[in-house]
Amino acid sequence: MKAADLPLYYNAIEILEHNLAQRADKVALYSRERDGMTFQEVANEANQVGNALKKLGVRMGDFVGILSLDTPEWATSFFGIAKIGGIAIGMNTLLKPYEYTYMLRDSRARVLIVHQALLPSIEEIRDEADFLEHVIVIGQPDREGDLVYADWISGESTELEAAPTHRDDYCSLNYSSGTTGAPKGILHAHKDYPLTAQLWGVNVLGLKEDDRTLGAAKLFFAFGLGGNLIFPWYAGASVVLFSGTPRVATNIMEMIDRFKPTILYNAPTGYAATMAVEKFTEKYDISSLRLCVSAGESLPAPVWHDWKEKTGVNIIDGIGSTENFHIFLSNFPDDIRPGSSGKAFEGYELKIVDDDGNEVPQGEVGNLLVNGETAALFYLHQYERSRQTFLGEWIFTGDKYYVDEDGYYWHAGRSDDMLKVGGIWVSPVEVESTLISHPAILECAVVGRADQSDLVKPEAYVVLNEGYAGSDELTGQLVNYCKEKMAAYKRPRWIQYVDELPKTATGKIQRFRLRSE
Ligand code: 3UK
Numbered sequence: 001m002k003a004a005d006l007p008l009y010y011n012a013i014e015i016l017e018h019n020l021a022q023r024a025d026k027v028a029l030y031s032r033e034r035d036g037m038t039f040q041e042v043a044n045e046a047n048q049v050g051n052a053l054k055k056l057g058v059r060m061g062d063f064v065g066i067l068s069l070d071t072p073e074w075a076t077s078f079f080g081i082a083k084i085g086g087i088a089i090g091m092n093t094l095l096k097p098y099e100y101t102y103m104l105r106d107s108r109a110r111v112l113i114v115h116q117a118l119l120p121s122i123e124e125i126r127d128e129a130d131f132l133e134h135v136i137v138i139g140q141p142d143r144e145g146d147l148v149y150a151d152w153i154s155g156e157s158t159e160l161e162a163a164p165t166h167r168d169d170y171c172s173l174n175y176s177s178g179t180t181g182a183p184k185g186i187l188h189a190h191k192d193y194p195l196t197a198q199l200w201g202v203n204v205l206g207l208k209e210d211d212r213t214l215g216a217a218k219l220f221f222a223f224g225l226g227g228n229l230i231f232p233w234y235a236g237a238s239v240v241l242f243s244g245t246p247r248v249a250t251n252i253m254e255m256i257d258r259f260k261p262t263i264l265y266n267a268p269t270g271y272a273a274t275m276a277v278e279k280f281t282e283k284y285d286i287s288s289l290r291l292c293v294s295a296g297e298s299l300p301a302p303v304w305h306d307w308k309e310k311t312g313v314n315i316i317d318g319i320g321s322t323e324n325f326h327i328f329l330s331n332f333p334d335d336i337r338p339g340s341s342g343k344a345f346e347g348y349e350l351k352i353v354d355d356d357g358n359e360v361p362q363g364e365v366g367n368l369l370v371n372g373e374t375a376a377l378f379y380l381h382q383y384e385r386s387r388q389t390f391l392g393e394w395i396f397t398g399d400k401y402y403v404d405e406d407g408y409y410w411h412a413g414r415s416d417d418m419l420k421v422g423g424i425w426v427s428p429v430e431v432e433s434t435l436i437s438h439p440a441i442l443e444c445a446v447v448g449r450a451d452q453s454d455l456v457k458p459e460a461y462v463v464l465n466e467g468y469a470g471s472d473e474l475t476g477q478l479v480n481y482c483k484e485k486m487a488a489y490k491r492p493r494w495i496q497y498v499d500e501l502p503k504t505a506t507g508k509i510q511r512f513r514l515r516s517e
Pocket residue numbers: 176221222223224294295296297298299317318319320321322323325326327341397398399411414420423424425
């Protein structure tokens with residue numbers, strides 16, 4: 001399938017609404033919050049959201065923020081926004097208030113749909129979000145003037161005509177982080193949704209109408225949004241939304257036991273954490289699963305084999321990126337090489353090049369470039385960085401790769417210092433600047449270190465100020481300090497006290513030397 005196969009004027013609402021002709025009364029969405037919602041019910045509610053947004057003055061091309069746990073309202077909001085030609089900002093729920101200020105300002109969102117659990121993070125920055133006019137709360141508001149989602153849509157019509165969006169019009173914005181500087185706003189067009197759904201969801205993963213998906217990966221993350229909402233509905237399958245934290249592995253097991261999904265999306269750390277739960281396959285009935293998917297960081301081969309041995313289920317590891325929207329290189333259900341990212345598939349062309357842009361011979365490590373029609377075109381308001389990543393038809397992924405003699409691709413680290421922790425970006429520079437703001441620390445460097453499952457976590461090397469001495473107590477204080485100042489997953493898991501850090505002649509800290517130690 002090619003972008004040109006879609007109608008020129010195409011709205012991603014089709015992904016939801018094509019189901020109305022064939023399976024309007026089938027349950028489309030399971031959750032703990034609400035009874036199973038049929039495709040008809042979801043479509044009606046999306047229309048109500050669209051109508052209510054129009055009344056607030058939202059027009060084609062306007063941005064609307066979604067800052068919510070994975071509840072049914074996330075899904076109805078997303079499709080309501082898309083249908084009127086708006087652009088939904090799927091905001092990471094794990095961030096700190098100042099990061100939301102950036103996103104709201106950068107996107108100039110006038111409307112924010114926020115879950116009550118996340119209201120406190122917004123409350124303190126409300127005055128700084130210059131363009132924000134309306135806040136809709138899923139649950140109970142704190143502030144006068146804020147709207148209650150349920151009341152806001154209740155009087156609205158369930159009929160709505162879709163905006164005549166061009167297939168190249170944008171419909172979503174996600175913020176991704178880089179080593180330094182502001183988050184990178186990545187826009188995707190309406191066309192990218194059916195394309196990735198077909199190219200990977202159907203052609204590679206083999207999603208079928210009778211599947212039911214569950215994501216430990218959240219909807220604010222393109223991995224979760226594609227895997228656990230867009231692709232299943234494209235295929236006529238159902239989704240299970242989980243609003244709790246996936247960090248507690250038993251939460252996910254309970255959801256599988258209760259809602260019987262056939263497909264699970266998780267990050268490698270999620271699979272490792274699940275297996276740390278003793279006798280999990282006896283405590284929970286997970287026999288409904290037919291396939292598991294892993295992405296966000298590489299899945300170590302031992303984790304793959306352990307999972308297979310304990311559950312009998314294969315894990316499909318594929319690498320995706322927010323820039324490409326979803327997975328562009330993947331293992332296949334009937335062709336898996338554990339530990340590798342699999343092989344190229346139709347729709348994405350891959351190239352491994354040296355630093356001069358020349359293709360490297362098979363077996364040699366180089367920079368992975370990808371060329372596919374679901375690629376974003378730029379980072380919002382970031383001209384220089386855009387030019388470094390979006391190279392005409394090719395995207396510079398920042399990942400190092402080599403191909404083995406049978407054609408499987410193996411991840412060999414990053415060309416920047418960025419870490420993927422539990423599948424989510426962590427910038428060592430951000431952790432370092434947080435640590436340095438603590439009075440005990442003179443200087444520090446943060447690198448990735450593999451834990452017992454071979455999964456990377458941040459480790460800090462610190463030089464203390466005079467008058468301080470390294471101790472378990474200080475380590476505890478520093479880790480807590482990081483948890484307060486940043487999203488908790490960014491905290492260092494180990495702290496090494498050293499007398500000095502390796503540096504270049506010009507005084508630049510050499511993280512790579514710490515990594516090899
Ligand atoms: C790394 C992987 C090895 C890699 C994503 C699936 O992770 C996603 O998007 P992000 O923009 O990060 C992209 C970067 O993450 N990575 C992702 N998957 C793998 N490395 N093996 C993997 N399987 O560095 C890549 O450049 O957060 C994943 C679907 C949609 C996504 N957006």
